[in-house]
Amino acid sequence: MKKLQLLMISLVLCGTVWAQAPQSFKYQGVARNSEGVAITNSPIGLQFSILAGSATGTTVYSETFTATSSGSGVFSVNIGEGNVVSGNFSDIDWGGNTYFLKVAMDISGGSDYVDMGTSQLLSVPYSLYTGSIYVNYSNDTLYIGDQYVIIFGGGGGGGGGNTVTDYDGNTYETVTIGNQTWLKQNLRSLHYADGTPIDSVWVYDDNESNAEVYGRLYSWDAAMNGASSSNGNPSGVQGACPDGWHMPSQAEFEELINAVGGTSSGGCALKSSNSAYWETSSNPGTNSSGFSARGAGKREPHQYQYENLKRNATFWCTTEDAGNSFLANHLNLMYQYCMVQINSLLGEKDTGYSIRCVKDE
Numbered sequence: 001m002k003k004l005q006l007l008m009i010s011l012v013l014c015g016t017v018w019a020q021a022p023q024s025f026k027y028q029g030v031a032r033n034s035e036g037v038a039i040t041n042s043p044i045g046l047q048f049s050i051l052a053g054s055a056t057g058t059t060v061y062s063e064t065f066t067a068t069s070s071g072s073g074v075f076s077v078n079i080g081e082g083n084v085v086s087g088n089f090s091d092i093d094w095g096g097n098t099y100f101l102k103v104a105m106d107i108s109g110g111s112d113y114v115d116m117g118t119s120q121l122l123s124v125p126y127s128l129y130t131g132s133i134y135v136n137y138s139n140d141t142l143y144i145g146d147q148y149v150i151i152f153g154g155g156g157g158g159g160g161g162n163t164v165t166d167y168d169g170n171t172y173e174t175v176t177i178g179n180q181t182w183l184k185q186n187l188r189s190l191h192y193a194d195g196t197p198i199d200s201v202w203v204y205d206d207n208e209s210n211a212e213v214y215g216r217l218y219s220w221d222a223a224m225n226g227a228s229s230s231n232g233n234p235s236g237v238q239g240a241c242p243d244g245w246h247m248p249s250q251a252e253f254e255e256l257i258n259a260v261g262g263t264s265s266g267g268c269a270l271k272s273s274n275s276a277y278w279e280t281s282s283n284p285g286t287n288s289s290g291f292s293a294r295g296a297g298k299r300e301p302h303q304y305q306y307e308n309l310k311r312n313a314t315f316w317c318t319t320e321d322a323g324n325s326f327l328a329n330h331l332n333l334m335y336q337y338c339m340v341q342i343n344s345l346l347g348e349k350d351t352g353y354s355i356r357c358v359k360d361e
Contacts, residue, residue, distance in 0.1 A: 023090050024080030030073045030169040031105065038073030038169040043109025048079050049102040050092065055118040057100065061087035066109055073169040166242040167191045174359070175290040178259030180252065181359035183245070184292045186215025186315075193243045198222050202299050202352045204306050213277075214296035214309070217352030220316055220328045223247060229320035229328075234361055237318045241357035248358045250319035253331045253342050260289045267333045267340035271313070279310045279335045291356075293333055299352030311335045314353040321347065 027048070031039045046065040051057040063082030067075040079101075080089040092099070099121045104113035164172045166189045173184040188211045191197055200219035204210040218240060224247065227237040235249035248256075260269040270293045271278060271285025277294035278285060285293070297309035313333040321327035321344035328349055332341045 024078040026076065027079050027101075028074065028076040030165075030171060031069065031075070031107070039069055039107060040071050040073050042069050042107065043067070044069055044075055045106030045109050045111055045113065046075075046077065046082075047085070047104040047111075047113045048077075048082065049104075050079075050087075050121070051100040051102055051118065052097050054098075055100045055102075055120070059086065059102075060092055060099075061089050063089075064111065072165060072167075074165075164242055164245065167193055167195055175292070177256060177289050177291065180256060180259070182256070182291060183357045184290065186294070186296055187218070187240060187355040187357060188212070188215045189240055189242070190216075192225055192240060193238065198225075198240060200350070200352075202306075204297055204299075204309055206306075214294055215354055217296070217299045218316065218355055219301075219352060220347075220349035223316045223353075223355050224318065227318070229318060231319045234358070235318040239318070240355055244360050245357040246360055247316070247318045248356065250317050250329050250342055252358055253315075253317055256291075257331075257340055257342070260291070263340055265338045268338035270340060271333055271335075277310060281336045283336060283338045295333075295335055296354045301348050301350035301352075315356050316353050317342070320344075 031044065044067050046067055047062065048065075049059045049062040052060050062085040063079070064085060065077045065082045067077050069075045100118050101121050102118040103116040105116050106112045106114065162174055164174060164183060166172070166187070168189050168191055170188050172187075174181055175184045176182075189198065190201060198218070200222040202217045204214055204217065223239050224237060225239045227239060227247075230237050231249045231251050233249060233251040233255065235246055235252060237247045237249075238245070239247035241247055256270075257263055257266045260266040266289075268283055268286050269289040270291040271287060272292045272294050273285050273287040274294075275284065279295070293313045295308070295310035295313050297307055297312060298314055299306050311334065315331045317329050317331065319329045321329060324344070326349060327344040327347040329342055329344045330347055330353055332343070332345075
């Protein structure tokens with residue numbers, strides 16, 4: 001059987017919750033095979049198990065589904081409404097323990113399931129426990145009873161609320177910083193928006209699991225998709241980005257840097273605060289901007305080696321070096337500094353760097 005990869009997991013609570021909460025919650029995903037191709041218009045066998053206490057805890061509920069993926073590989077089910085294997089969903093004491101969701105899949109639509117991993121259930125299912133509390137989301141603010149949480153960038157995103165989906169079915173969150181809206185994750189597309197395969201695209205260490213965590217690495221020509229250098233704001237270059245989004249120019253990156261505190265300190269505001277994605281430093285990321293940059297490293301163009309994972313994050317822009325057309329500018333973040341730079345140093349166009357897309361105005 002082919003190895004499968006679960007590309008995206010999303011737990012969704014829709015609308016407003018009133019006194020009697022429904023005994024289910026939505027699970028939506030996009031699946032692809034080990035070659036990165038979305039599994040489309042196909043029956044998919046799914047098994048969900050809810051574990052108490054830990055990722056290896058006791059199974060308190062288990063059920064199965066046969067779902068059908070869409071043309072982009074998306075499938076959706078309501079957990080709590082499947083074919084029960086064991087337990088009773090309505091008997092789960094959501095307020096009395098921590099719970100974990102284990103997911104297994106069979107691409108053929110049968111029951112020869114492959115374990116896809118286990119993750120902790122966080123706030124969404126616990127609406128079942130707090131079903132009497134008013135919940136509403138409006139203008140980047142989540143209201144829960146008389147409390148509220150501001151979700152930065154929640155209202156951004158093209159073609160689907162606060163998420164964006166590319167041609168391959170990869171899903172990205174968005175964040176609004178100043179007057180710009182950015183993808184919160186590095187691009188991991190293998191195709192342009194029209195379905196044309198992208199040449200000169202890699203994944204760190206040729207390890208496909210790194211694509212989900214750090215995105216993919218692209219040459220400048222691949223990122224630009226035949227477009228000419230631009231320093232406009234906006235750049236006007238869609239490049240490898242999804243429809244409604246484009247590659248940033250140097251001028252657009254400069255606007256971003258100014259919005260997060262400038263070149264001397266803005267790097268820490270852009271770097272993820274999760275130490276799993278950066279080496280230890282006296283200048284760790286604060287992610288106060290929500291940009292959530294991870295140390296994705298690079299692919300160098302001579303020995304074709306991968307370098308600087310968790311040490312550097314480098315993002316192509318659409319602007320060539322002013323004096324050398326073999327080089328292109330890029331934004332660079334380093335694990336040990338809060339400084340953020342835009343230059344063409346080590347900017348040979350065959351280098352593999354990351355892409356962050358910015359939303360069209």
